[in-house]
Amino acid sequence: MAAGEGQDDQVGERISDAEHAVMEALWHRAPLTAAEVCDRVCDDRGWTLATVKTLLSRLVSKSAVTTEADGRRFLYSPAIQRADYVGGESKRLVERLFGGRAAPLFAHLAESEALSDQDLAEISTLLEQLKRKGDAL
Amino acid sequence: MAAGEGQDDQVGERISDAEHAVMEALWHRAPLTAAEVCDRVCDDRGWTLATVKTLLSRLVSKSAVTTEADGRRFLYSPAIQRADYVGGESKRLVERLFGGRAAPLFAHLAESEALSDQDLAEISTLLEQLKRKGDAL
DNA sequence: CGTAGTCGATTACGGGTGTAAACGGTGAGG
DNA sequence: CCTCACCGTTTACACCCGTAATCGACTACG
Numbered sequence: 001m002a003a004g005e006g007q008d009d010q011v012g013e014r015i016s017d018a019e020h021a022v023m024e025a026l027w028h029r030a031p032l033t034a035a036e037v038c039d040r041v042c043d044d045r046g047w048t049l050a051t052v053k054t055l056l057s058r059l060v061s062k063s064a065v066t067t068e069a070d071g072r073r074f075l076y077s078p079a080i081q082r083a084d085y086v087g088g089e090s091k092r093l094v095e096r097l098f099g100g101r102a103a104p105l106f107a108h109l110a111e112s113e114a115l116s117d118q119d120l121a122e123i124s125t126l127l128e129q130l131k132r133k134g135d136a137l
Numbered sequence: 138m139a140a141g142e143g144q145d146d147q148v149g150e151r152i153s154d155a156e157h158a159v160m161e162a163l164w165h166r167a168p169l170t171a172a173e174v175c176d177r178v179c180d181d182r183g184w185t186l187a188t189v190k191t192l193l194s195r196l197v198s199k200s201a202v203t204t205e206a207d208g209r210r211f212l213y214s215p216a217i218q219r220a221d222y223v224g225g226e227s228k229r230l231v232e233r234l235f236g237g238r239a240a241p242l243f244a245h246l247a248e249s250e251a252l253s254d255q256d257l258a259e260i261s262t263l264l265e266q267l268k269r270k271g272d273a274l
Numbered sequence: 275c276g277t278a279g280t281c282g283a284t285t286a287c288g289g290g291t292g293t294a295a296a297c298g299g300t301g302a303g304g
Numbered sequence: 305c306c307t308c309a310c311c312g313t314t315t316a317c318a319c320c321c322g323t324a325a326t327c328g329a330c331t332a333c334g
Contacts, residue, residue, distance in 0.1 A: 016291055020233070034311080050294045053312070058291090072300065073311055086234045087249045090242055093230050094251065096157070097223050102246045103259035105227055109239050110263055112224045114231065120267055122240035126247055127261055134254065153321060171281080187324050190282070195321090209330065210281055 013062040015085065021045055022055045023064065027082040031068060031075035150199040152222065158182055159192045160201065164219040168205060168212035 015023060025040040026032060032040075038052040056076055059065040067074040098104040109115050115123075152160060162177040163169060169177075175189040193213055196202040204211040235241040246252055252260075 014290090017233075018292060047292095048294065050296095051292075054292085054294075057313075067312095083245070087245050089230065089234060090245050091249065091251055093226065094246065096154075097226060100251075101256055102243075102252050103256040103263075106239075106243070106256075106260045107263055108220070108224050108227050109231070110267055112228065114228055114237075115239050115267065117271065119238055119240040119243075120264065120271070123243045123260070124264055124268075126240075126244055127257065127264065130247055130252065130257055131261075134257070151320095155322060184322095185324065187326095188322075191322085191324075194283075 012064065012080075015059070015062065015064055018045070018051075019055050019059050019062075019064070020085075022052065022059060023078060023082075023085070026065065026076060026078045030077040032077075033070075033073055033075060037076065149201065152196070152199065152201055155182075155188075156192050156196050156199075156201070159189065159196060160215060160219075160222070163202065163213060163215045167214040169214075170207075170210055170212060174213065 021041050021044075022037060025037050028040070034053050034056055035049060037056065038047070038049045041047065042049065042052060056065060060067060060076075064078070064080050065076050066079045067076055069075075094100060094102055094105055158178050158181075159174055162174050165177070171190050171193055172186060174193065175184070175186045178184065179186065179189060193202060197204060197213075201215070201217050202213050203216045204213055206212075231237060231239055231242055
């Protein structure tokens with residue numbers, strides 16, 4: 001099975017890299033004003049407030065962020081769940097590079113030593129849980 | 138340890154989605170002429186030969202593909218290993234979305250049921266191998 | 275030898291992205 | 305009341321990307 005072709009492009013428009021940085025700030029804490037978002041990301045990325053404003057506008061028009069008026073300024077909040085975004089991006093990559101199968105991804109990460117001991121332990125645990133669930137079916 | 142950042146942006150420029158499709162063809166078999174690449178991808182993507190030529194040119198200027206003259210036409214070959222590309226993209230995603238740790242990626246794939254039984258089995262096996270290797274150290 | 279086909283190279287063009295300045299409205303301090 | 309600071313909105317602009325047509329050179333067929 002799993003012939004499903006993932007009809008769920010419900011995400012709307014794609015969120016770009018720069019926009020993603022803004023989303024991270026909002027996922028970390030929301031709602032925030034534009035200036036507050038800038039406080040949290042402008043330093044890291046070397047942006048000015050103007051840039052953040054642009055990105056927020058674009059995110060709003062992509063329906064990835066919602067606004068709530070607070071006096072004369074806006075409070076911005078994420079309109080999509082981080083988990084959804086992350087899941088979508090992950091799936092996308094696995095599909096593009098590994099034909100939709102996750103094992104090769106895992107193998108690659110393993111080979112490139114991108115897996116820490118902690119990762120291994122956590123994955124091991126998850127694997128156990130999944131196996132049990134699988135057996136139950 | 139591992140304080141070192143990935144200094145290996147040696148990949149040169151980033152390979153776009155459309156370009157990636159061309160790379161896949163070349164990774165599958167090389168060298169190929171532009172027309173041969175088209176034979177292998179134009180149908181799938183609904184491209185014309187002209188599009189493939191453009192993409193090949195761009196890949197050449199990005200140093201992702203090399204050319205070898207064969208009479209008056211070119212034979213194109215990948216200049217980068219698929220494993221390197223795939224590894225780079227994977228790492229990139231893990232870094233961007235999961236703070237560089239792979240376990241959360243795995244958890245996400247698991248939750249979204251993106252893992253088949255086969256995946257689980259293979260990952261399980263890999264995990265065993267890694268554990269053994271880890272113990273050895 | 276000329277003409278048609280084929281190659282890579284050049285040019286095109288609309289849309290997205292990164293990055294930001296300019297603009298217009300408005301609330302607050304003088 | 306007037307001006308300044310601050311907001312969101314509009315406009316800007318260069319570069320990348322997807323997608324392709326056109327061009328100039330050359331080969332091969334007739």
